[in-house]
Amino acid sequence: MTDLDARRTPVTQRAVEEIKRRIADGDFGPGDRLPTERDLAADLGVSRSSMREAIRALITLGVLESRHGAGVYVTALRPADLLETFSVLAEVSQGATLLEVLQVRRMLEPAATALAAARADDEQIAHIGTLLEDIDGEEGTVSADLGFHRAIVAATGNATLVAVSDGLSSASFHARVWSGYREAGLTAKLREDHHRIHEALLARDPDAARAAATAHVMRVERWLRAGLQTPAG
Amino acid sequence: MTDLDARRTPVTQRAVEEIKRRIADGDFGPGDRLPTERDLAADLGVSRSSMREAIRALITLGVLESRHGAGVYVTALRPADLLETFSVLAEVSQGATLLEVLQVRRMLEPAATALAAARADDEQIAHIGTLLEDIDGEEGTVSADLGFHRAIVAATGNATLVAVSDGLSSASFHARVWSGYREAGLTAKLREDHHRIHEALLARDPDAARAAATAHVMRVERWLRAGLQTPAG
DNA sequence: GTGCCAGGGTGGTCCGACCACTAATGGGTG
């Protein structure tokens, strides 16, 4: 924080910190339009190039968004905005990390499902039931399964939880886990799990929901663990 | 993906996607050094400015890191690298979001503490005990409390869990929650909670650890909820 | 062999120009 530190800190990073500070301080609120890149650059005493890099970083973080020709705006700053970056984890993660991610899901999903059982309204549960039919109907459609779990988490009404959960189970991650699911009777077992979870939600039974979700995640983890030991291309 | 789409996609974003693709395809592996910014820019047919913005975005995502004068490198791609971004959530979040974050922690911490009780080795538990003394000794030092909880999560051996947990409890978040803790006998109560958690770890008792962690997080949540209803400056 | 240091190469920063796009302006038209 001293001048000496500032001297050695890249100007771009300093600009990032400064803009974040102004947002945290309320100078810029959600939805507000920022000064032009040129003005901001002049204000902070940096070149427009460096200012653009700083803005680019904050855009990547989900804090800002830019509209070509219109200006740069602060996002709604909702957790979903800020945690979108997260998906890169699933994009590049491999092997052991997959198990770690699954272990975190094993902690979150049961609690989330239980919470959903207590909070979800009729409409949400009905929607979840619809997704369940999609999974049954077509073949294991990854996106349908993804939507099923996502809808349950969304039913908790906790946007932050949704964002975290999304990050831990992006489409590409799901796809990687599911690739190979056709084998054995696993698909049928998972289908049973899903129905059991749905029944618990219908019964508004948090304990049953927690148990069903736990069993489901553990089944997936067991399968994945076995699959990783005899990896295929 | 068509030419028409590419025509309307900003070159910077295209560069980001391309580099991510090359990493995902294994062209660039963890720890590898990338071609120079100038070479990359020429390779992808963009200016160095745009290439730098693309690199800046990937640095922000935790995929790349640059060393002044030495080159740009792919990170180890460990979850901790990729989830660091995350902390911005805690930096700019307010009010209701704070409660949402705490609710997620209420799901994670008990499970994490229980896991730590089962997995932690003697050295790790001893280290946690040391941190506990720091909290007792000095005044409520935010950083010491942060370190205490972080050490517990780290003892689970799950790097992904550590990264997620860190994101949900960055220093600034902790500071905001703790600001005002001096009041009442709350500090003493929290101290009791910490000791109870440590005892459970020493006893290698996952159930007791889970219970102690649950009680602790719920106490904080209850306090925060009451505090938000009568907000101060 | 050891230590120093000078050079080349790299990322960091700045500048100025032009392009692409948006939105407000204002005149024309019904």
Next chain:
DNA sequence: CACCCATTAGTGGTCGGACCACCCTGGCAC
């Protein structure tokens, strides 16, 4: 008067080049 549309100022997007700060290597002196 109300509506539409071309104009135009202003904004972000891209480019090219220049220079600075820093690292690393290799050759030199000791």
